[in-house]
Amino acid sequence: MTSSATLSRRLNGPPGAQGAPGAGRTPGEGRMAALLLSPTLLVLALVIAYPLISAIHQSLYRAQSGLDADGYVTEGEAFVGLANYADLFSGEAGQRFLNAFGNTTFFTITTVLLETVLGLALALAMNRAFKGRSFLRASILVPWAVPTAVSGLLWRWIFQSDGIANTLLGSEILWTAEGTASKVAVIVAEVWKTAPFIGLLVLAGMQIIPDEVYEAAKIDGAGWWRQLGSITLPLVKPTLLVAVLFRMLDALRMFDLPFVLIGPGKQSVETLSMLAWDESNQLRYGSASAFAVILFLYVAAVAIVFVKVLGADITGAKQLGIKRTKRPARTRDEAANQDATQEKAGATR
Numbered sequence: 001m002t003s004s005a006t007l008s009r010r011l012n013g014p015p016g017a018q019g020a021p022g023a024g025r026t027p028g029e030g031r032m033a034a035l036l037l038s039p040t041l042l043v044l045a046l047v048i049a050y051p052l053i054s055a056i057h058q059s060l061y062r063a064q065s066g067l068d069a070d071g072y073v074t075e076g077e078a079f080v081g082l083a084n085y086a087d088l089f090s091g092e093a094g095q096r097f098l099n100a101f102g103n104t105t106f107f108t109i110t111t112v113l114l115e116t117v118l119g120l121a122l123a124l125a126m127n128r129a130f131k132g133r134s135f136l137r138a139s140i141l142v143p144w145a146v147p148t149a150v151s152g153l154l155w156r157w158i159f160q161s162d163g164i165a166n167t168l169l170g171s172e173i174l175w176t177a178e179g180t181a182s183k184v185a186v187i188v189a190e191v192w193k194t195a196p197f198i199g200l201l202v203l204a205g206m207q208i209i210p211d212e213v214y215e216a217a218k219i220d221g222a223g224w225w226r227q228l229g230s231i232t233l234p235l236v237k238p239t240l241l242v243a244v245l246f247r248m249l250d251a252l253r254m255f256d257l258p259f260v261l262i263g264p265g266k267q268s269v270e271t272l273s274m275l276a277w278d279e280s281n282q283l284r285y286g287s288a289s290a291f292a293v294i295l296f297l298y299v300a301a302v303a304i305v306f307v308k309v310l311g312a313d314i315t316g317a318k319q320l321g322i323k324r325t326k327r328p329a330r331t332r333d334e335a336a337n338q339d340a341t342q343e344k345a346g347a348t349r
Contacts (some may be wrong), residue, residue, distance in 0.1 A: 059289035084290040108251040119198025152260030155189040205239030
């Protein structure tokens with residue numbers, strides 16, 4: 001006669017299996033889950049996997065021309081292996097690549113750092129209760145709502161030789177020419193546009209902090225700066241890390257703002273995306289694909305560092321308290337021995 005413990009184990013599974021991921025899942029549920037996820041996986045394959053594979057394949061070829069046996073000029077693509085990648089570190093192409101790589105890194109670090117400080121200040125201002133707070137929140141979000149191309153044209157008018165910037169400064173700086181001034185113009189325009197994005201995300205993180213925490217801190221005699229350093233910043237750190245990660249990934253792909261504001265072919269503001277565009281515009285698709293692949297690897301490396309090293313929680317699993325545990329699978333012998341033990345214990349009772 002089967003004991004109650006054995007019957008319960010057979011109905012509910014082995015001990016601890018109820019809380020394990022995927023416990024009690026039937027083959028039909030697995031097929032249904034795969035069917036529901038298939039449209040999403042198909043779209044991801046079309047918009048991510050295929051372009052990436054195509055770019056890697058194209059980067060291994062190079063357009064070449066020559067003469068055939070009859071003396072006619074022929075053009076086509078020849079397999080060159082990793083030659084396009086080797087050219088990135090030598091000659092004129094290598095100089096342009098290193099310059100674009102340096103500009104991309106400089107713009108990313110500078111703009112994201114300034115945006116983080118300004119966005120945090122905006123979030124603190126929007127989180128305070130005062131008259132006209134709704135108007136402040138709406139006005140702060142206006143720059144983020146403006147399209148990047150329109151923002152670039154707006155700042156191009158401001159930074160003209162006879163524009164508002166030179167009028168206020170009382171100078172005649174050529175902001176849209178080569179040099180340090182063009183870098184400053186790009187940084188100012190980028191920070192103005194995207195700092196509200198970080199401010200909005202940080203504000204959302206501040207909204208979920210209970211008021212009782214601040215009231216307890218005030219009772220203990222903690223001032224505003226102490227509350228900021230001991231309560232606000234630690235509690236909004238996960239949200240802030242995700243906001244900084246998103247902004248860094250976006251800044252690494254910077255193209256439209258310097259392209260519209262300063263223009264193409266400017267060495268001082270040329271980024272990796274602009275360099276890849278210029279190479280493809282010159283019908284050098286092999287080197288353009290190589291630039292794109294390098295940029296993809298750069299962006300992927302930054303994302304991995306943020307997620308694995310700094311602990312950016314982009315899925316929200318940590319805040320929900322979801323923990324993934326691995327349970328060792330039981331062998332058939334162990335399961336049989338456990339069944340026999342439980343049956344003997346039930347028989348003795």
